[in-house]
Amino acid sequence: MAAVTHQAQAIEVGGSRAVEAASDHELLAAIRDGDEVAFQEIVRRYRNPITNFVYRMLDDYDRSVELAQETFIRVYTSASRYQANYSFSTYIYRIATNLAISELRRRKRRKTVSLFSPFTNDDGEAIEIDPPDLNLLQDETLIQDERRRAVARAITSLPQKYRAAIVLRDVEGLSYDQIAETLRLSEGTVKSRINRARNLLKEKLSAYI
Amino acid sequence: MSCKYIQKRIDEADKPDLLPFDVSEHIGVCVDCQRFATERTALRALVAAGSRVTAPMNFDAVLKARLAEVKTRRSFWWLGSPALLRLGAATAGVVVAVFVVQFTGLFSNKVETPERSLLSEAAPRPVPGPFVNPPAPPPLITTAKTQPDHGNSRPSRLRRSGIPVESALPASFMTAEDGGVVLLRGRNGDMDVQMPTVSVGAQPLLYVTAGQRTTRTVGTSF
Numbered sequence: 001m002a003a004v005t006h007q008a009q010a011i012e013v014g015g016s017r018a019v020e021a022a023s024d025h026e027l028l029a030a031i032r033d034g035d036e037v038a039f040q041e042i043v044r045r046y047r048n049p050i051t052n053f054v055y056r057m058l059d060d061y062d063r064s065v066e067l068a069q070e071t072f073i074r075v076y077t078s079a080s081r082y083q084a085n086y087s088f089s090t091y092i093y094r095i096a097t098n099l100a101i102s103e104l105r106r107r108k109r110r111k112t113v114s115l116f117s118p119f120t121n122d123d124g125e126a127i128e129i130d131p132p133d134l135n136l137l138q139d140e141t142l143i144q145d146e147r148r149r150a151v152a153r154a155i156t157s158l159p160q161k162y163r164a165a166i167v168l169r170d171v172e173g174l175s176y177d178q179i180a181e182t183l184r185l186s187e188g189t190v191k192s193r194i195n196r197a198r199n200l201l202k203e204k205l206s207a208y209i
Numbered sequence: 210m211s212c213k214y215i216q217k218r219i220d221e222a223d224k225p226d227l228l229p230f231d232v233s234e235h236i237g238v239c240v241d242c243q244r245f246a247t248e249r250t251a252l253r254a255l256v257a258a259g260s261r262v263t264a265p266m267n268f269d270a271v272l273k274a275r276l277a278e279v280k281t282r283r284s285f286w287w288l289g290s291p292a293l294l295r296l297g298a299a300t301a302g303v304v305v306a307v308f309v310v311q312f313t314g315l316f317s318n319k320v321e322t323p324e325r326s327l328l329s330e331a332a333p334r335p336v337p338g339p340f341v342n343p344p345a346p347p348p349l350i351t352t353a354k355t356q357p358d359h360g361n362s363r364p365s366r367l368r369r370s371g372i373p374v375e376s377a378l379p380a381s382f383m384t385a386e387d388g389g390v391v392l393l394r395g396r397n398g399d400m401d402v403q404m405p406t407v408s409v410g411a412q413p414l415l416y417v418t419a420g421q422r423t424t425r426t427v428g429t430s431f
């Protein structure tokens with residue numbers, strides 16, 4: 001801990017270049033000492049990945065931005081309790097994951113109905129309404145856009161426990177042990193969930209594979 | 210190696226196009242595993258290929274504002290502390306209790322009897338030595354029912370059990386309902402005059418004639 005504090009003091013002396021070169025742990029130590037520049041650097045490094053991750057979980061951009069900001073606020077307010085036992089990315093993804101899961105649970109209680117899947121079958125699973133588009137294909141951009149929307153719908157239709165794992169793995173590119181630490185699961189459970197999530201996605205996106 | 214084991218390793222590979230040599234060797238000879246590897250590679254590329262969203266331009270500014278709000282809220286954290294809330298509730302309870310006691314006392318219809326009032330007022334007062342009668346006598350200043358002391362030869366206001374009349378008569382002694390006795394000093398000595406009951410809103414006018422020791426109401430003023 002003393003070494004980390006010493007590094008935080010070195011960041012203050014070194015200026016902005018030192019802040020950019022500092023590791024996440026050093027920045028957290030500086031934030032703990034009230035360094036606003038270090039916090040800005042942490043925000044600069046993680047604002048896009050966190051926003052993208054939450055967006056992939058929720059498929060709601062405005063809410064994703066709000067939750068990403070809430071993630072950084074929690075990082076700032078709990079910097080004194082941060083323990084450098086594992087990587088900071090795991091730590092911040094865990095906060096974001098918890099916020100996203102809380103939001104999903106809140107939405108589930110509100111019984112929101114997707115315009116694309118307003119009906120369910122006997123097993124309670126959503127039935128996708130995919131009306132055929134009889135118009136001619138216009139250009140590759142529209143095709144990619146449609147493919148992207150289909151992927152987003154497929155991911156958001158996954159059960160919550162599979163969704164976080166597959167997004168962290170295939171969208172954010174985290175390793176299995178990082179995902180296990182983020183979700184506080186065993187590595188075997190993470191592998192199992194990712195495998196099941198991919199099998200479900202393969203069924204939903206068979207037209208695009 | 211079984212196909213199940215190979216497919217598990219394909220699924221767990223960090224990069225689907227960079228498989229271990231033994232897995233690649235098996236894929237070369239197994240059609241099912243080859244198809245599985247191709248599907249997994251396409252699926253992972255499809256999921257990862259979705260356009261990444263980025264934070265909006267005002268992300269930092271909004272975050273800064275929200276953080277300032279949180280800091281302000283945290284600086285007043287003690288306002289929401291349970292101990293402070295309990296203390297505030299107790300203080301408010303005491304204040305309300307005091308107010309209620311005073312309020313009910315102001316508008317109470319309970320009439321304090323003069324005897325009790327006189328005793329309670331006179332008892333704790335330090336009395337000069339020559340005027341002290343060791344056993345506390347009954348109060349001599351009473352309501353209108355008490356007969357006046359006509360045979361007293363000493364015209365002194367301190368004659369009644371040594372207690373000065375002014376100090377022995379509390380403000381609440383003469384109530385409108387009780388009436389009372391008024392000491393009138395004259396040339397021939399003192400005279401206790403029985404006062405009629407004062408009605409609320411109307412003040413009786415007294416007419417005292419010489420030699421008479423009673424009063425009569427001759428009129429009412431408002």
